[in-house]
Each structure stands twice: as C-alpha cells, then as structure tokens.
Amino acid sequence: MNDLQCAVRVFVARHGEADYETELLADDGGSLSAAGRSQSRALAETLAGERIAHVLSSSMSRAVQTAEIVAARLGVDVTVREGLREFSVGSFVGQTGDPDPFRETFDSWLDGDLDAAIAGGESGSQVVDRVRGVLDEVADRFRGEAVLVVSHGGAICTAVPNLARNLDRRHPLGRPLANCDVVELAADADGWVARSWAGTPVPMVGTIR
Template sequence: MSDLHCAATLLIARHGDAEYGHSSVLTDEGGWLSEKGIAQAESLAASLATRRIARVHTSSLARAVESGAVAARVLGVDTRVVPGLEEFSVGALAGRPHDDPELASVVKAWMHGDLGRFIPGGETGEEVIARYREALLSIADQFRGETVLVFSHGGVMSFVLPRITGTVRDDPTAGRFLPNCAVAEVSVDGDGFTMRSWPGSSDRAVV
C-alpha cells in the first residue's frame, strides 16, 4: 500500500430500506430501494455534504448499488461497485423462514469464533471476513488521506467490522442493530483498521 500512515476514512453505511420479490423468506436477491429507502439515501448524502466525500463505493447487490447512485448524485461524485462488500449468502437455505435454526446456528458459531463453519451452499466465516477485509483495503489504498462513503449490508457489517478492528472482546455491535443508511466510521492506515463509531440501535425493529 502507498502512504501507509496516511489514514483513509471509510464511512460504511447500510443500504436504504429495500423491497424484495420474496420478502417473507431468506433470499440472496438484490432487491430494490423503496421510496423510503431513496429518501434515506438522499438524507444521508445531504448530511455528509461537509465531509468532502471523494467517491461512493457499493457492493454489487442492487439495493446497495441504488443507494450509492442516489447518494453520489446528491454529493456530486462518482460511484463504483467493489466486489466483496456483499451480505453473506444464505446459499442453499434460500426460501426458508428468516428465523431458520440452521442459519442461526452457523451465525452463532461464527460469533463465538468457530469461523470454519459454513452456510450450506455458502461461505465460511473466514471467507466472509477475508473478502470483506480485502474489499475495504482496496478502497483505502486508493484514498489515503481522503473520506469515502461505502454502501454495504447490516449483517456482514455487524459480523466483520468488530473482527477486523479488534473490538470483538467489547463488541460495539452486540445488541445494537443497524438502521438503514446508518454509518459506521472506520479509519484505515498502516496499523490496520480502527472503528471510530458504530450507530446501532437497541430496537431490533430498525432491521
């Protein structure tokens, strides 16, 4: 990496409120922004007007891409898709209820450090962390000394960010659910990742 000790600031946001073709079951569908989600992305971008955002980056899933496009238009900057920022896949469990016990068991195992467990047809915890970390590093390497807005997803953010910022012991995401278009601020320099803020809510209804 260049300029290792010049930190990049990543404002990592959950996408705006979205709708899905099969909203009552687990799915890997990209979805699309609702009118509420569009308004949320516009409001977030307006609130960041003074932060001199250099670019907007998004996962490849449609709800994040659309959020990025809305925000980039308000901010007057470019937007780019970065592979690796996607939500973890539900794999072969697609079509099951959201409270599926098999998925819950795997996620619980990940949270307790058993990162080798995998979702059938999906990824291990190790794989999720590795690809997400590399995606963030690729962004930070291009924007040393600058601030970028990154649209991603609540589940993967809550799982990965504490594990790459060294805050698992006092996990700031535990019991604090991530609202749509809420921003976690992370700085990246030669010493690694530092989480500056986590905007979670104790109200699970925000998810």
Template sequence: MTVRLWGPGVAVPVVGAAPATTIALVRHGETDWNRERRIQGATDIPMNDRGRAQSRATAERLAGGCWDAVVTSPLSRSAETATIIADRLGLAEPDLLPALAERRHGTLEGLTTAERRRLEAEAVPIEGLESRVSVVSRAVPALLWLATRHPGGAVVAVTHGGVIQSVLLHLWERASLPSGSVTNGSVHELRVSASGLELVASDAVAPVEATGS
C-alpha cells in the same frame, strides 16, 4: 469469549506509511424483504420507497464531510443507495466492488427470521451459508485496498448488514451483536493507517453493550 474473524492465507494489501484514509461503511436502505424480516443474502431484492428516503437522509448526513469517492456492492439495493449518496455529494457514479456483496445465506434466503430459528433448532443442514470468516476475508482486504487507492482521502462504501456486522465483530473481537444493531442507512466510520484498520464511530451498539452488561 474472544473471536478473531480472519481466514488463513489471506493476502492483505500493505498500507505502509501513507496518510490515514477514512472509510464510511453504509448499509443500504430498506427493502420489502427487510420489512418482512426475510433473509436476503445474495438474492437481489430492490429498495422500496422507505429505503430511498433512508438513503437520502444518510446522504444529507454525509454531505457535511469531504468525500472523494463512493463504492458499492453490486447488488441493486446497495447500488441504488450509493447512487443517491454520490448524486448528493456531487461525486462520480459509484464504482462496483464485488467483495462488498452481502453474505451468502444459501437455502436460508427468502425465509423469515422465525423460520430460520426453527430450522436451526431442528439442526437442519444449511447449504450454501457463507461463514463470517469468509466475509471478513474478502471485505477487509477490499477496504484496505480502497485506502491504497485514496491515501489520506475519504470514501463512502455502501454494503450490507451481514458484511458490516462481520467487520464490526472482527474489529471488536466479539462473537455476536444484538439483532437489529446495524440498521438500514446506518453509518460506521473506519480509519485505515499504518497501524491497520480501526473503528472510529458506529451507529451500532458499543462493544460493552454487545456483552449484555
């Protein structure tokens, strides 16, 4: 099944013939709700100490590259991760990029994944749940915009599991990924060039694995 996640009428920045830009999508460090397997969405849950350790480990991993800037979702768990990374890379304070905020989950927020499955099995209406198409329609143009700001450069973009999953599904043209494939502190390298947005490397499962083959 091929699913192209894209919204109609979305204005996409034109990269043109500018040099390729590297963007590292990073998921924030763990929160207590992550540990409890609760759905966070737009609820602003802070990182815990394990999440800070994960963020420092990711920063060390990225320290081997040459980065120009760090941007982040405005939610505190992402912003703190971005600050830890920017400090380690010797870069300026991260800029906030609202389009990278987590997918809104409406009435699901605060529930455990088991509670969510029970509601879905009962076909209970879920108010306020943002579609993946909506997430892609704001996140992808924001990533292309970053490339116009840093042509030929490299940017770390700290965001959330729901955003990263939506972007990966869009690029891989998949309907779903296995649960837990985008872990806290994971890195997913993208390249933006005249040919568009492409995935270079990812800590998540490979596309063929996502099929269950």
C-alpha cells in the same frame, strides 16, 4: 494494506430500506422503498460535509441504488465491488427464513468461530476476507481521503468487528445497524480502528477480542 502516510476515513453504511419481490430467501433482489430512498438522501446530507472522494457499493441492487442516490448528491462516482455483498443464503435459498436459519452460524461468528459456515454458503472467514479485500483496496487507493462504502448488515457486523482492532467481535450484539446506519473506520499503518458505530463513538483503545 501498505504503509500509509495519512489515514483514510471510511464510512461503512448499510443500504436503505428495501422492498422484495418475494419473502423467500435469495441471494439477489430487493429495490429501495420510498422510505429507503428518503434514508439514502438523509445519509447524503449527513455526509455532505465529510468531503467524500468516492463511493463503493455491493453489487446487490438495494445497495447500488443507495450508493447512487448518495453519490449524486455528493457529486462523486460509484464503483461496484462483489466483495461487499451480503453473506450468501446458501442451501436455504427459496425457504421462508422463519425461524432464522442463520442465527446459530452468525452467533458462532460473533463468538470468534469463523470456520463455521452456512450450509451451502460461506464461512465467516470468507465473509471477512472479501470485505477486508475491498477495505484494503480503499485504504491503498484513497490515502488521506474519505470514502463511503455501502454494504449489508450481516456482512458489516461479521467483518468490521474482526478488522477493527478496538472492537470486540460481539460488539454488534444489542447494537443492530438500521438501514443507512454508518460505522466510521480509519486506517493507518497499524490497521483498522472504529471511530463510531451507528452514531455512537467507539473508545480508541487497544485490541479487544
């Protein structure tokens, strides 16, 4: 991220509710349900007064569909970025996901052990780095503007608390992001700060770790 004259505002949203072709774990799939489309329209209405300049989306279909619904309402374009995808299910592809095979690794990430990795998948550092890359691109490209980024619950809850200097890494505990919930970020020359998490303001204090 380069030095910024004006802070960029980024609204990082989880995609809308989706229906899936199968209950088995996979790195792709999922299309917005009727409820997900309604949530996406509501998100667009919420952001209508924010002068959104652009929408960036994960390449996963449920995120792209969410982004396109919002962008159409706001009259802006959508750019897809692989860096915004959900964390990979790794070697658990094709399994049921019950019990949750990611819980132990995700808890390690929240505790600050970003070297922990999902078997056959990504480490926390890899998730944080690829999301950071997209957000830093946004900060450089859209100085002084507002942008919507559509991603996924796991990726957001892993990356954002490690990027925003006023969030504890364990902030997502007890604060799950529902479909189309938003984390508002701002970037300046000192990096990222969180302004709100799922509608709740975040204190603008120093670094918390």
